[in-house]
Amino acid sequence: MKAIQMAEFGGPEVLKLVDIVEPEPEKNEVRVKIYYAGVNPAEAYIRAGGYAFFTPEFPYVPGFDGAGVVDAVGEGVTRLQVGDRVFISSILANRKTGTYAEKVVCDVEAVHKLPDSISFKQGAALGVPVTAAYRSLFHRGRLKPGETVLIHGASGGVGTLAVQLAKYAGARVIGTVGTEEGYELVRKAGADEIFYHNEEHYIEKIQSLNDAGVDLVLEMLANVNLEKDLQLVNKYGRVVVVGNRGSLDFNPRLTMAKEADVMGMAVWNAPIDQYNESLIAVEAALSNGGLHPFVGKVLPLEEAAEAQKVILEGNAKGKLVLEIVKE
């Protein structure tokens, strides 16, 4: 089968299109014929080497996320059958290959049904982003119905799903964006208020909303925004750091003044029962109409290197996916 493989760390050029042997599912594993694979910033960090959470053995086929059709099941698998439409979220699963390939074999717990109303392209946009959004909102952020959450960076893969999951759970949602396209996505996702994070005085604008303030912040760029988040949260507020690309000069007194909690979140650290719980909740939200992933750019599998360049450039306009079989 065709797959993207790397045999060393380095720039995007280390990602090569190769032919490899099709993997076979063993006990409690399924094999999925992949139509689309999701591309995440984490895969570019892993490719460059020195990523804190995961070091692959070579040769390595990247990719944790995708969507397609089950084409073989191992012994003991009863929840899924050959022919089921599914999405894959395999960051914490045992995998024989990654999802930048025609087929993947992984633990059945990492594979969930995709309703007919959600396309394979959309299914590929779930995986890492949706488990990050769910874990940040509910397991780390302890979001409750009626609370206000600020998604600081709402237009990306994680943000657009976080907006929808928070609305579905009965929260009030404020989102920030950097572009008009991002604004439109976040509006479609259902945010109640939207601000531009590259506009001067946007923090004052959020503060001047005549309401109960912000209970929880999901932060996509903590090195730029952490101080602003501490200005915005209410007393006893919570800030969950989802994304960060550098360090900052930060006054810890800001946390004392409000007894605010600043928490890190990394999907890699999720206890497996919480991770599996998040996927069951996502499957339910998809089938009940609570989640509609937004797909932006689609590139063919052989352009995986270009896809990893694009994902780090920012200006998110919906999720970037690799096409393996046209829908």
Ligand SMILES: NC(=O)c1ccc[n+]([C@@H]2O[C@H](COP(=O)([O-])OP(=O)(O)OC[C@H]3O[C@@H](n4cnc5c(N)ncnc54)[C@H](OP(=O)(O)O)[C@@H]3O)[C@@H](O)[C@H]2O)c1
């Ligand atoms: N901790 C984890 O387990 C985990 C899991 C998944 C992702 N992440 C990280 O979370 C971040 C977001 O991931 P993603 O997949 O959503 O990436 P993405 O699709 O590339 O989106 C990036 C987001 O960051 C926003 N952004 C850019 N400048 C910003 C600013 N000054 N303030 C606030 N937001 C800003 C972008 O908004 P505009 O483009 O509209 O400006 C966009 O919404 C990345 O750093 C990623 O590595 C962490």
